Amino acid sequence: MVVTLGNLTLWLSFFFSIFQFYxxxxxxxxxxxxxxxxGLLISSLLSFLILxxxxxxxxxxxxxxxxxxxxxxxxxYKVSGVWGNHEGxxxxxxxxxxxxxxxxxxLYNNKNLVFISKTLSVQSFIILGFIIFxxxxxxxxxxxxxxxxxxxxxxxxxQDPALAIHPPLLYIGYVGLSAAFxxxxxxxxxxxxxxIPWFIYMKPFVMAAWTFLTIGIALGSLWxxxxxxxxxxxxxxxxxxxxFMPWLLATALLHSLIVVxxxxxxxxxxxxLSILAFLLSVVGTFLVRSGILTSxxxxxxxxxxxxxxxxxxxxxxxxxLILFASKSKFxxxxxxxxxxxxxxxxxxxxxIMTIVCATVFLGTIYPLLIEAFTNNKISVxxxxxxxxxxxxxxxxxxxxxxxxxLSWGKENKFLLLKKILPSILMTVLMxxxxxxxxxxxxxxxxxxxxxxxxxxxxxxxxxxxxxxYHSVGMVTAHLGVGFLILGITSSSVLQEEKIxxxxxxxxxxxxxxxIVFKRISEVKGPNYIAIQGNFEIYDKKxxxxxxxxxxxxxxxxxxxxxxxxxxxxxxxxxxxxVLGEGNQNxxxxxxxxxxxxxxxxxxxxxxIFLGGILSMRDNFKKVKKIS
Amino acid sequence: MKNQLIKIPTxxxxxxxxxxxYLLVIDRDPSKLPSNLLNKNAPEFVAxxxxxxxxxxxKKELNNNITIVNFFATWCAPCREEHVYIKRFSSEKKIxxxxxxxxxxxxxxxxxxxxxxxxxxxxxxxxxxxxAIDWGVYGIPETFLINSSGIIKYRHAGQITKKIxxxxxxxxxxxx
Numbered sequence: 001m002v003v004t005l006g007n008l009t010l011w012l013s014f015f016f017s018i019f020q021f022y023x024x025x026x027x028x029x030x031x032x033x034x035x036x037x038x039g040l041l042i043s044s045l046l047s048f049l050i051l052x053x054x055x056x057x058x059x060x061x062x063x064x065x066x067x068x069x070x071x072x073x074x075x076x077y078k079v080s081g082v083w084g085n086h087e088g089x090x091x092x093x094x095x096x097x098x099x100x101x102x103x104x105x106x107l108y109n110n111k112n113l114v115f116i117s118k119t120l121s122v123q124s125f126i127i128l129g130f131i132i133f134x135x136x137x138x139x140x141x142x143x144x145x146x147x148x149x150x151x152x153x154x155x156x157x158x159q160d161p162a163l164a165i166h167p168p169l170l171y172i173g174y175v176g177l178s179a180a181f182x183x184x185x186x187x188x189x190x191x192x193x194x195x196i197p198w199f200i201y202m203k204p205f206v207m208a209a210w211t212f213l214t215i216g217i218a219l220g221s222l223w224x225x226x227x228x229x230x231x232x233x234x235x236x237x238x239x240x241x242x243x244f245m246p247w248l249l250a251t252a253l254l255h256s257l258i259v260v261x262x263x264x265x266x267x268x269x270x271x272x273l274s275i276l277a278f279l280l281s282v283v284g285t286f287l288v289r290s291g292i293l294t295s296x297x298x299x300x301x302x303x304x305x306x307x308x309x310x311x312x313x314x315x316x317x318x319x320x321l322i323l324f325a326s327k328s329k330f331x332x333x334x335x336x337x338x339x340x341x342x343x344x345x346x347x348x349x350x351x352i353m354t355i356v357c358a359t360v361f362l363g364t365i366y367p368l369l370i371e372a373f374t375n376n377k378i379s380v381x382x383x384x385x386x387x388x389x390x391x392x393x394x395x396x397x398x399x400x401x402x403x404x405x406l407s408w409g410k411e412n413k414f415l416l417l418k419k420i421l422p423s424i425l426m427t428v429l430m431x432x433x434x435x436x437x438x439x440x441x442x443x444x445x446x447x448x449x450x451x452x453x454x455x456x457x458x459x460x461x462x463x464x465x466x467x468x469y470h471s472v473g474m475v476t477a478h479l480g481v482g483f484l485i486l487g488i489t490s491s492s493v494l495q496e497e498k499i500x501x502x503x504x505x506x507x508x509x510x511x512x513x514x515i516v517f518k519r520i521s522e523v524k525g526p527n528y529i530a531i532q533g534n535f536e537i538y539d540k541k542x543x544x545x546x547x548x549x550x551x552x553x554x555x556x557x558x559x560x561x562x563x564x565x566x567x568x569x570x571x572x573x574x575x576x577x578v579l580g581e582g583n584q585n586x587x588x589x590x591x592x593x594x595x596x597x598x599x600x601x602x603x604x605x606x607x608i609f610l611g612g613i614l615s616m617r618d619n620f621k622k623v624k625k626i627s
Numbered sequence: 628m629k630n631q632l633i634k635i636p637t638x639x640x641x642x643x644x645x646x647x648x649y650l651l652v653i654d655r656d657p658s659k660l661p662s663n664l665l666n667k668n669a670p671e672f673v674a675x676x677x678x679x680x681x682x683x684x685x686k687k688e689l690n691n692n693i694t695i696v697n698f699f700a701t702w703c704a705p706c707r708e709e710h711v712y713i714k715r716f717s718s719e720k721k722i723x724x725x726x727x728x729x730x731x732x733x734x735x736x737x738x739x740x741x742x743x744x745x746x747x748x749x750x751x752x753x754x755x756x757x758x759a760i761d762w763g764v765y766g767i768p769e770t771f772l773i774n775s776s777g778i779i780k781y782r783h784a785g786q787i788t789k790k791i792x793x794x795x796x797x798x799x800x801x802x803x
Contacts (some may be wrong), residue, residue, distance in 0.1 A: 580734030
C-alpha cells in the first residue's frame with residue numbers, strides 16, 4: 001500500500017515536470033507554472049519521505065530496504081541509509097533539484113517573466129531527465145517476493161554521523177550548480193540587448209552551491225580521517241575528485257561573478273564556467289555510478305545506468321555548449337585589466353582554479369583514455385596530484401592573500417606596498433614564532449606556513465581597519481582558507497607516525513608524549529561487538545593528559561570488521577591511536593599518529609562555510625533590490 | 628579566430644563522452660593485459676613489512692629464486708577467491724610468493740591471513756599505492772611472475788582462476 005503510494009508520487013513528479021516543461025515554453029502561463037513547480041516540490045518530497053518511512057519501519061518487502069537495512073540498525077542510520085545507496089540517493093538528488101526549482105520560481109517579477117520561464121524550462125528538463133533515470137533504472141520502490149525476514153544490513157563503515165549528513169550537503173552543492181546552468185542557458189537563449197541582470201540571479205545559487213560543497217567535502221574528509229584509520233584525510237580517490245572539480249570551478253565562478261557585477265567584464269567566461277561546473281558534477285556522478293572507474297565508493301553496478309547518464313550528459317552538454325558557441329559572441333567584452341587590481345587578482349584566481357580543475361580531470365580520466373586508445377591499463381594516484389596540483393595552486397594562494405586589499409581599476413603600487421606592509425610584518429613574525437615551536441624547516445612546509453599566515457594576517461588586518469565595503473562574509477571565508485592551509489601544511493609535513501607491537505603495561509614515546517597500554521577489554525555496542533584497547537597518555541612531567549580507547553569492531557550481520565581510531569584533539573595537535581591485531585602473549589599492533597594542527601583543517605572549512613552563509617545573506621538582499 | 632576558439636569546449640566535451648561511451652559498450656576484459664615491464668627488471672622498492680619489523684627490500688626478496696608477486700587487499704573480493712591458488716603455489720609447487728598489501732589496513736590484513744592462511748614468505752605494505760604505480764598495476768588482484776634474475780616474465784591482471792593457475796605452472800616449468 002505505502003509502496004504503491006511511493007511509486008505513485010514518483011510518477012506524479014514525472015508528470016509535474018513535463019507539465020512545467022510544457023507550460024514554461026509559453027508566455028503568460030504563470031498560474032499553471034506555479035501549480036507545476038509546487039506540485040513537483042510536494043510530490044518529490046512525498047516520495048522521498050515515503051522511502052524514509054519504509055526504511056524506518058524496516059519494510060523488507062521493498063528490495064531497497066532489504067538490501068540496505070536491518071532491524072537492529074540504530075534509528076539515525078536507518079534514515080541516513082536511505083541515501084547511502086544508489087536508488088535512494090537519486091530520490092534525494094531529485095528533491096534537492098525541485099527545491100532549487102522552487103527558488104528559481106521565486107525570482108519571478110513583472111520585468112523578468114520571459115527570462116525566468118526560460119530558466120524554469122531548462123531546470124524542468126534536467127529534473128525530468130533524472131526522474132526518468134530513476135524510474136527506468138533505479139526505482140527505489142521495487143518489491144521483492146517472498147518477503148525476507150530481515151535485511152542484509154548496511155556497511156558499518158558508513159554508519160557514522162558525519163557521513164549521515166555528508167551526501168545531502170554535497171547534493172545541495174551539485175544541484176545548486178544546476179540552477180546556475182539553467183540560468184546560463186536561459187541567458188544565452190535571450191536577447192543580449194535586454195540586459196537582464198542574470199549574474200545577480202546567479203550569484204546566490206552559486207554561493208549556496210559552493211558553501212555547501214565546501215562543508216560537504218570537509219565532512220567527507222573528516223570522516224575519512226577518523227574512520228579509515230590512516231591518519232590521513234584526503235586520498236585523491238575518483239569520488240573525491242568528482243566533488244573537488246565542481247568545487248574548483250564554483251570557486252572560479254563565484255569570483256568572476258563579482259567582476260561581472262562590478263565591471264561588466266568576463267560575461268562569456270562566466271556563462272561557460274557555469275555550464276561546465278554543472279556538467280562536471282554530472283560527469284562525476286557518471287564516473288562513480290557506472291562502475292567505469294574503481295573506487296572505494298562502490299555502488300551496485302548496472303551498465304544500463306552508465307549508458308543512460310552518459311546519453312543525458314551528452315544531450316545537456318551538447319545543447320548548452322553548442323548554444324554557447326553560437327551565442328556567446330554577444331557577451332564578449334574587450335576590457336583590459338591592470339595586473340595590480342582586484343579584477344586582475346580575480347583573473348589570476350580564475351585561470352589557476354581552471355588549470356587545477358583540468359589537471360585533476362586529466363588525472364581522473366587519464367587511465368580511461370589510455371585504455372581506450374592503447375589498451376594499456378595504468379592508475380594515477382596521489383604522487384601525480386601532489387606533484388602537479390600543489391605547485392599550480394601556490395601562486396593562487398599568494399594572490400588570494402592580497403586580492404581583497406587591492407582596489408578596482410588600477411592600484412598605485414606605492415600605496416599597495418603601504419597597505420600590505422603591516423601584514424608582511426605580521427606574517428614574518430607569525431612564521432618565526434611557528435618555526436620556533438615546531439622546528440621543522442622543509443621547503444614546502446615553510447612555504448605553506450608562510451602563505452597560510454599571509455592570508456590570515458591580511459584578513460585580520462581587514463577586520464581590524466573595518467572597511468565596510470568589504471563584505472564580512474568574504475573576509476571570513478578567506479580567513480578560513482588561511483586556517484585550512486595552515487592545517488593542511490602542518491598535518492602533512494609535520495606528522496609523526498609509529499607502528500609498533502605493544503604488550504600490556506608497555507609504553508612508547510611519540511613527540512613529547514608517553515603512551516602507556518593499560519589493558520584490553522571487551523565492549524558490546526548496539527549492532528557490534530568490539531575489543532577495546534585502553535591507553536593512558538602522559539606528558540613530559542608525567543601528568544595524565546587523557547585516556548584513549550581505540551576499538552576493533554565486528555558487525556555480525558554484514559560480517560564486517562572495522563577499526564575505530566581514538567583521537568584526542570586540541571588546537572595544537574591530534575593524538576591518534578588505532579588498535580590492530582594481537583593477543584595476550586605477543587601483544588597488539590598499535591598505530592600512533594601525532595598530527596599537528598590538524599583541527600585547523602576542520603576549523604578552516606567551517607569558517608569558510610560560515611563566510612559563505614554570511615555572503616548568501618548579502619546576495620539575497622541584492623536580488624530583492626532589483627525586483 | 629574567436630569563433631573557432633569557442634567551439635573547443637564543445638568538441639572536447641563531446642569527444643571525451645565518446646571515449647567513455649566506447650569504454651562502456653566494449654567488452655572490457657582486464658585479464659588481457661600486456662605489460663610494458665615484460666622481460667624487464669622488476670621495479671625496485673623499499674617498504675614496511677607486514678610480517679616483521681624489518682624493512683622490506685625488493686632487491687633482497689626478488690633474487691635467486693623464481694618468485695610470484697601478488698598484489699592483494701582485504702577489501703577486494705576476488706583476492707579472497709584467488710587465495711586458494713596463491714596458497715597452492717607456495718604449499719604444493721614450493722614457489723616463493725611475495726605479497727604486496729595494496730591500500731589496506733594492516734590489522735585487517737593480518738586477521739585476514741590468519742583466517743585464510745598465509746602463503747606469503749614476506750609482505751610489503753603499499754599504503755599509498757606507490758609500488759603499484761611503479762609496477763603499472765591497474766587494479767587488484769594482480770600477479771607477476773619473476774625469474775631468478777629478477778626479470779618480469781608474465782603478468783596477470785585479475786583473479787587467478789584454475790585456468791590461469793595452470794598457465795602459471797606451465798610458465799614456471801618453462802623458465803626453470
